[in-house]
Amino acid sequence: MSTGLSTDRAIVAPDQSLPPSVLWGEEIKASFNLAWPLVVAQVAQMALFTTDVIMMGWLGPKFLAAGTLATSLMSPFLLFGIGLITAVAPMMAQAIGARDFKSVRRTTRQGFWVSIVVAALLVGLIWNAEIIFLVLGQTPENASMAQGYIRFAAWNFFPAFLFLVLRCLLSAHGKTSVVLYITIVGIFVNAAGNYALMFGNWGFPRLELAGAGISTTFVNLVMFLLILAYILFHRRYKRYAILVRLWKPDWSRFKEIFRIGLPIGCTLTAETGLFAAATILMGWLGTDELAAHAIALQCASIAFMVPLGISQAATIRVGLAMGQKNSDGIKRAGWVSIFMGTGFMVTTCLAFWLMPTLLVSFYLDPALAENQVSLKLAVSYLAVAALFQLVDGCQVVTAGALRGLSDTKVPMFLAIFGYWALGLPISYVGGFVLEGGGQGIWLGLAAGLSFVAVVFVVRFTIRERLGLINYKSI
Incomplete structure (x- = not known):
């Protein structure tokens, strides 16, 4: 029996449905089959996060406001790490397309290294969150409560990043259903942990926001251990031996992950940071505005998960075509994903316009008098959020297609300009100078997203003229 690379090729070759297709119909089918488990x-x-927000609302508006501040600070850091580590996805996909399975193993191991290093740095940066909130003009009570959550929840960076590396490994092979099943398990573990630790049920102490933070870290650890066990014992993936010689450095691959991943992380941070900055602006308006913003943002974030999942599939599909040096496959994979993601957001746009009261009532009880102001504000914010559903879906999927080409640096600069040079100033002017309040702030978000969507689509359209398709690098 042969050993080494030939064994890997026999055992872990990707599913037959994954290679770039010949016809548009085949590409639609292949992209959908890869994308739907990732979307779900x-x-x-x-x-997982929605459960936290809902249960924070059950504790009361002040807990919801403080929890929103905490997650708004954590999200840019978390998304930066996720974006950086997501670099392993196109690297794996291109390697599989070129049938270089040894590189997949190297990328997985160095992905673990990068995950641990980045997680340690990020935890240190947000550990003293109360000082950050006070400098940003938040109330001492909200700042203190938010830090209580972060001190426990920040540790989830370690298992969450490690989970992402293995998720990319399975996704690159078209095995996305396992990721779905493990995530569903995580929902129930998180809900049970919140119920026990936030409210003091089943004999546990009532820890409120700190309990939510503990539950967040625990559920991510459980999910990582489950996906690790699956890969270690599955006959196809265990031949990668991802934990063998894990301590052995591979500096060229380590640096390559940072080279591709840093711009991705900065791009995601720029977008998430825009929403975090909007949350800070909402905090200046008042607690009711902040609670309403949390609800509207949560609704928009849930809708965003669908094109985000499609964008991950786009990265894999375009990366596979890139690895096989298939220009037509790149075109089909990219455009099919873009139309899928944008098309879905038409439905969420209509939902935000037609049933906003129903959506916000899931978060705050409309029968309670103290919730009325926040509920009315949340409905008005959703009306604005509906405006940018299409461009939000378009920009994230197109970004995924560009990442499949390992094109990350220029999109990073375009995103930073769109979100921070256009979006944030418009939010401030609309909210405070023109006295538009929360609606003015949300209009700024829409403006920033619209600019980024347009320039990303143009960049993918003229990808060959820009020299983005470079087969020599594979």
């Missing part, structure tokens, strides 16, 4: 997994992942 993203929705399920968002359900």
